[in-house]
Amino acid sequence: MTKYDAIVIGGGHNGLVNAGYLAKAGLNTLILERRPYVGGAAVTEELLPGYKFTTFSYALSLIRPDICQELNLPEHGMMTLPMPHHFHPAEDGQYLKLGADSYENYHEISKLSLEDAEAMHDFGHIMDRVCHALKPLVDMIPPNPQSQEPEELERMAEFHAIMEGMPPDVQDMVQKLWTSSIAEVLDEYFENDLVKGMLASSAIIGSMCGPRSKESGMVWLFHKMGEYDGIFGEWGFHKGGNGGFTQALARAFEAFGGTILCDAGVDEVLRKDGAAVGVKLSNGEEIYADIVVSALDPRNTFLRLVDPAELPDDLVKTIQDFKFQGSAAKVNFVLSDVPKHPNHEYSSEIFRGFLNVGPTFDYLEEAFADAQEGRFSRRPFIDGCIQSTIDPDMTPPGKHIMSNFVMWAPYHLKDSDWDTERDNLGDAVQETLNSFFPGFNDLVEHREVVTPLDIERIVGIAEGNIFHGELFADQLFFSRPAPGWNQYRTPIKGYYQCGSGTHPGGCVIGAPGKLASMQILRDRAKAAV
Amino acid sequence: MPKTTPFHPRTGPLNHPQIWENWAGYLVAPQYQHSEISEYYSVRNSAGLLDTSPLFKYKFSGPDAEAYLMHVMARDIRKCKPGRAQYTIWCDDAGFVVEDGVIMHVSVGEYWLTAAEPNLRYFRQIARKKEFDVQIDDITTDYGILALQGPKSLEILQELTSDLNGVGFFRLAHTKLDGHSVVISRTGYTGDLGYELWVPKDSCVAVWDALMSAGSGYNITPMGLHALKMARIEAGLLLLDVDFHSARYAWTDAQRDTPHELGWGWMFNTLAKDDRTFIGREAIEAEIANKSSRHKTVGLVIDWYDYQEKHREAGIHPPMDGVFNEGTMNIYRISDTPWEYGGYATCMMYSSLLRSHIALAKLPLDLCEPGTEVDLEVSIIRRSVNIKARVAELPFFNPARKTSRE
Numbered sequence: 001m002t003k004y005d006a007i008v009i010g011g012g013h014n015g016l017v018n019a020g021y022l023a024k025a026g027l028n029t030l031i032l033e034r035r036p037y038v039g040g041a042a043v044t045e046e047l048l049p050g051y052k053f054t055t056f057s058y059a060l061s062l063i064r065p066d067i068c069q070e071l072n073l074p075e076h077g078m079m080t081l082p083m084p085h086h087f088h089p090a091e092d093g094q095y096l097k098l099g100a101d102s103y104e105n106y107h108e109i110s111k112l113s114l115e116d117a118e119a120m121h122d123f124g125h126i127m128d129r130v131c132h133a134l135k136p137l138v139d140m141i142p143p144n145p146q147s148q149e150p151e152e153l154e155r156m157a158e159f160h161a162i163m164e165g166m167p168p169d170v171q172d173m174v175q176k177l178w179t180s181s182i183a184e185v186l187d188e189y190f191e192n193d194l195v196k197g198m199l200a201s202s203a204i205i206g207s208m209c210g211p212r213s214k215e216s217g218m219v220w221l222f223h224k225m226g227e228y229d230g231i232f233g234e235w236g237f238h239k240g241g242n243g244g245f246t247q248a249l250a251r252a253f254e255a256f257g258g259t260i261l262c263d264a265g266v267d268e269v270l271r272k273d274g275a276a277v278g279v280k281l282s283n284g285e286e287i288y289a290d291i292v293v294s295a296l297d298p299r300n301t302f303l304r305l306v307d308p309a310e311l312p313d314d315l316v317k318t319i320q321d322f323k324f325q326g327s328a329a330k331v332n333f334v335l336s337d338v339p340k341h342p343n344h345e346y347s348s349e350i351f352r353g354f355l356n357v358g359p360t361f362d363y364l365e366e367a368f369a370d371a372q373e374g375r376f377s378r379r380p381f382i383d384g385c386i387q388s389t390i391d392p393d394m395t396p397p398g399k400h401i402m403s404n405f406v407m408w409a410p411y412h413l414k415d416s417d418w419d420t421e422r423d424n425l426g427d428a429v430q431e432t433l434n435s436f437f438p439g440f441n442d443l444v445e446h447r448e449v450v451t452p453l454d455i456e457r458i459v460g461i462a463e464g465n466i467f468h469g470e471l472f473a474d475q476l477f478f479s480r481p482a483p484g485w486n487q488y489r490t491p492i493k494g495y496y497q498c499g500s501g502t503h504p505g506g507c508v509i510g511a512p513g514k515l516a517s518m519q520i521l522r523d524r525a526k527a528a529v
Numbered sequence: 530m531p532k533t534t535p536f537h538p539r540t541g542p543l544n545h546p547q548i549w550e551n552w553a554g555y556l557v558a559p560q561y562q563h564s565e566i567s568e569y570y571s572v573r574n575s576a577g578l579l580d581t582s583p584l585f586k587y588k589f590s591g592p593d594a595e596a597y598l599m600h601v602m603a604r605d606i607r608k609c610k611p612g613r614a615q616y617t618i619w620c621d622d623a624g625f626v627v628e629d630g631v632i633m634h635v636s637v638g639e640y641w642l643t644a645a646e647p648n649l650r651y652f653r654q655i656a657r658k659k660e661f662d663v664q665i666d667d668i669t670t671d672y673g674i675l676a677l678q679g680p681k682s683l684e685i686l687q688e689l690t691s692d693l694n695g696v697g698f699f700r701l702a703h704t705k706l707d708g709h710s711v712v713i714s715r716t717g718y719t720g721d722l723g724y725e726l727w728v729p730k731d732s733c734v735a736v737w738d739a740l741m742s743a744g745s746g747y748n749i750t751p752m753g754l755h756a757l758k759m760a761r762i763e764a765g766l767l768l769l770d771v772d773f774h775s776a777r778y779a780w781t782d783a784q785r786d787t788p789h790e791l792g793w794g795w796m797f798n799t800l801a802k803d804d805r806t807f808i809g810r811e812a813i814e815a816e817i818a819n820k821s822s823r824h825k826t827v828g829l830v831i832d833w834y835d836y837q838e839k840h841r842e843a844g845i846h847p848p849m850d851g852v853f854n855e856g857t858m859n860i861y862r863i864s865d866t867p868w869e870y871g872g873y874a875t876c877m878m879y880s881s882l883l884r885s886h887i888a889l890a891k892l893p894l895d896l897c898e899p900g901t902e903v904d905l906e907v908s909i910i911r912r913s914v915n916i917k918a919r920v921a922e923l924p925f926f927n928p929a930r931k932t933s934r935e
Binding site: 101103104106107114115117118119121122125129132 | 531532551553554647648649650651653667777778780
């Protein structure tokens with residue numbers, strides 16, 4: 001009989017982080033991955049010889065700096081390449097290109113609005129202070145307000161101290177983002193539609209909300225909490241794609257003595273007397289451990305791997321009602337060359353950061369309206385990038401691979417299904433890109449379309465939601481994934497959760513994995529006393 | 530691509546080291562020749578010609594322009610009659626300094642202001658909120674600005690115009706140079722006799738040529754930012770983001786300063802008779818009444834014997850040229866407790882003119898009396914060493930010609 005100290009179900013980045021910390025603490029830890037390789041949605045796949053696709057996840061920002069240090073990730077190959085700027089084209093051929101230098105940005109924006117050029121500094125300053133104030137919340141195990149345990153009261157006090165210790169203007173902004181649309185927030189600072197459109201995109205990423213929906217402020221804030229080398233809201237490419245990052249995590253885990261088993265889907269968490277005792281694989285094999293951690297989404301964690309009948313009704317109800325409603329797709333291209341923008345001379349420069357196709361609130365709202373009608377956006381928002389313009393490992397020299405993150409592609413289509421619509425979505429994305437970059441169609445050598453259904457089928461995430469559930473205010477912090485179960489535990493002793501459906505939430509962030517490991521190790525230490 | 534100023538067709542080829550600095554997104558020369566100190570001396574010896582076009586420039590006009598400026602600026606704009614300029618500051622409600630700048634009353638009811646950072650939105654927001662009928666325009670790119678600074682600056686200008694005769698310190702002249710209309714103020718950032726010229730952008734090259742030609746017999750010298758920064762320390766003039774930070778973009782009050790803390794308390798000498806409700810007034814009055822300034826800004830002169838001795842002990846010749854520093858240096862009290870924190874210097878240099886190492890410093894009130902001795906921490910061959918320094922009044926250098934009525 002094989003017995004481990006801990007089994008982590010799912011080798012996505014949070015599973016890897018969680019397992020890494022457990023192994024580092026000396027636990028004999030096993031990762032079980034259903035697919036042939038780890039990484040979850042953060043994989044780089046050589047779908048064509050020589051072409052590295054970031055099939056799903058494609059950039060890094062929120063990953064916690066402490067995790068990189070504590071798991072020795074640079075030693076295992078972690079390297080995040082900076083994005084020098086981002087490019088935001090308008091439909092009339094104008095564009096905004098914003099980058100590392102604040103005065104360059106000032107002059108760039110002042111082409112459109114002098115006041116907005118200055119407002120960018122004001123807005124950036126308040127947002128830096130907001131992110132700084134809230135950062136401790138991202139990195140703490142959230143309190144459980146239903147508990148009267150001294151430790152929980154202490155956590156609650158810490159939470160209140162953070163919230164009440166903020167300067168008034170920071171508090172106002174937090175309150176505003178928590179409850180309002182990003183459009184309302186940006187309208188207060190900016191006048192130009194193109195400037196507002198460029199700033200708004202983080203508010204709709206992966207979420208069933210438009211810039212004028214009240215949920216969008218929170219989604220936006222969540223993304224801004226990321227940082228590149230201390231700059232809030234900035235992003236980088238992992239060398240070799242985001243799969244390079246999860247490979248570094250895997251090597252770190254193995255260096256701590258951990259074991260990875262691939263092609264090992266889990267059908268069930270084995271329980272005995274209300275406690276987890278191991279798992280049963282799809283092939284019928286049983287593996288035992290007193291600690292079992294699910295890095296999967298809440299639906300899989302609570303409703304599939306265990307028998308919901310054994311769980312409290314209110315928890316089951318909450319998880320059943322948890323909003324997944326995946327709405328993002330990927331359309332990735334192999335290109336014979338870098339697309340040309342009619343008014344920008346140095347085309348390869350454009351794509352070294354994000355290409356932000358979604359010029360204005362109106363454009364975004366029109367795209368979102370399609371999704372509300374139960375169809376994909378005919379003229380979608382696209383977050384594109386061509387990592388091969390800075391990372392020569394992605395393609396053969398001279399060729400390029402373009403990743404396009406696409407909104408909205410609702411998991412639930414009204415009058416059709418995704419197997420029917422897959423190529424139609426690909427066409428819509430290609431046509432949209434062709435309209436901003438005339439001649440784009442001629443560059444396309446290969447196309448991969450990844451619908452929310454594909455994400456669910458391949459990666460396994462419920463309804464293909466890239467965050468393991470919407471990042472809406474009522475599904476965060478105290479309520480992620482359910483009130484009373486926001487601290488990585490489950491009602492089953494020894495059974496834990498560490499996926500993006502736990503606090504703080506989605507993106508390649510690692511915090512759920514790390515915070516869950518802290519909870520597990522504390523519980524274990526207490527039990528040993 | 531970085532932007533260039535309207536003088537770039539001339540300054541470009543003159544930049545001998547071909548090193549450029551980025552000032553507010555514009556290319557400007559840190560120095561034109563390899564000998565920085567020669568450029569510096571042009572300001573004290575003949576005349577230096579400096580391109581300060583990247584400064585942000587704002588025009589205030591309209592029925593409420595005066596009322597608006599009375600409210601926004603800490604100094605009373607009514608004292609700045611047409612044809613005059615005024616060095617002023619604007620503060621936030623808590624009485625912390627946002628920025629400083631020179632405002633000119635160019636013609637009746639029309640004012641031009643220079644600022645180091647963008648302030649258009651800031652000014653307009655106040656106007657909108659308080660419903661002032663004032664027109665605020667950004668005229669940054671409409672004009673190039675040249676500073677002609679030094680004892681020969683007047684004579685050079687007089688080669689081209691007679692309109693500067695009798696123009697006193699902080700007074701203006703509207704004149705033509707070689708047929709090109711310019712507005713000239715007797716102002717500058719060097720603490721010397723000097724003028725600043727607002728030149729319409731299309732006239733910039735011609736005016737540069739006219740000045741260089743008129744100044745050829747006076748050793749007129751194109752001068753970069755480094756020389757300016759040396760001159761301004763001697764003049765005791767503060768620099769944003771070196772000696773203080775804008776209250777708008779500070780994170781905490783520990784990064785902010787009040788006017789009194791920056792040595793601008795003189796701006797409020799007649800506050801009792803001032804009937805305005807300007808932004809920050811209540812806080813400034815409270816600071817005066819409560820004597821609650823946390824520090825003052827003073828000059829420091831480093832003790833030459835101690836400086837020499839500490840370097841000699843380390844086995845090296847005491848450096849003079851090349852010690853220019855705009856980084857924070859700690860200052861300690863001279864007491865029985867070693868390394869007892871006193872304050873800090875914001876910039877330090879060797880003044881070739883004054884034959885001394887000098888610094889600008891923020892010190893608690895009990896250390897601000899001229900002559901008070903403190904220890905300034907410097908690094909000598911990787912070791913922290915305290916060197917004795919004495920508090921001095923600012924400015925360090927203040928020639929009579931700066932303000933003379935000759």
